Amino acid sequence: MTTSPDAGAFARLDRAKFFDAIRPLFAKGRLSQSQVDGLNRLLDAFFAYALILDRRHLAYILVTSFHETGQRMQPVREGFAASDAAARKAVAALFAKGKISRNYALPNARGLSFYGRGDVQLTHEANYVAMGKLLGVDLAGDPDRALDPAISARILIEGVTRGASLKGDFTGRALEDFIAGDRCDYVGARRTVNGTDRAKDIAGYAERCEAALVAGGMPLIAARLPGALGAAPSALVAAPAPGILSRLVSALTRKAA
Numbered sequence: 001m002t003t004s005p006d007a008g009a010f011a012r013l014d015r016a017k018f019f020d021a022i023r024p025l026f027a028k029g030r031l032s033q034s035q036v037d038g039l040n041r042l043l044d045a046f047f048a049y050a051l052i053l054d055r056r057h058l059a060y061i062l063v064t065s066f067h068e069t070g071q072r073m074q075p076v077r078e079g080f081a082a083s084d085a086a087a088r089k090a091v092a093a094l095f096a097k098g099k100i101s102r103n104y105a106l107p108n109a110r111g112l113s114f115y116g117r118g119d120v121q122l123t124h125e126a127n128y129v130a131m132g133k134l135l136g137v138d139l140a141g142d143p144d145r146a147l148d149p150a151i152s153a154r155i156l157i158e159g160v161t162r163g164a165s166l167k168g169d170f171t172g173r174a175l176e177d178f179i180a181g182d183r184c185d186y187v188g189a190r191r192t193v194n195g196t197d198r199a200k201d202i203a204g205y206a207e208r209c210e211a212a213l214v215a216g217g218m219p220l221i222a223a224r225l226p227g228a229l230g231a232a233p234s235a236l237v238a239a240p241a242p243g244i245l246s247r248l249v250s251a252l253t254r255k256a257a
Helices: 007-011 015-025 033-049 055-068 084-096 125-135 143-147 149-160 188-192 199-215 244-256
Strands: 052-054 221-223
Touching: 015 033, 015 199, 033 055, 033 149, 052 055, 055 149, 055 199, 125 149, 143 149, 188 199
Parallel strands: none
Antiparallel strands: 052 221
């Protein structure tokens, strides 16, 4: 599992206290080992790869997985399907009922299907191509790699924050657009993923998750600019393009000005 290259930031969250505080958010106030592993996975990925360690960003990322995975905290196929065939069937059923305008699970020329996968449902071949390029992973050639826990965590973080692309990759909106400085709009933050769907419910989850992070001693902000994207495992993520960190710092500086 990826761990933080910044021991100071990592040490400022007492995970035992965090888990004690977050447990009531889950069904029956319990956490399974799989849920604990999923939370640790996302915490590790955030501390390793997020450009700015904003406690509120982390809270929203955690509850996005909580909502999108049905509290599993592990990557899932669309419709919580157990197999590729079942996921394709679930999307086809949505199309047949008129709930979606196009059956995006239809296989391409290579027989690959691009239904939703991950902590957040990455859908459509073009999005697999784009995200794969950002992460240095051939998601378009093997879309099931979006179900790999480590890769899925990176997709979620890159998708909702201004990471390698300097924008939110799921919708064009990033958490920084809603949560920065004194502003914390957890309701609006849903626009980084899926418009306003269940926005108020998820905002409530985020408030409770942030309180749990506070209980664990995490500071509000712990910026880590040099090497902020973390030491990417060579098997997972290609090295950032030359100059990307300077571009990120410059963009943030302009935003703050």
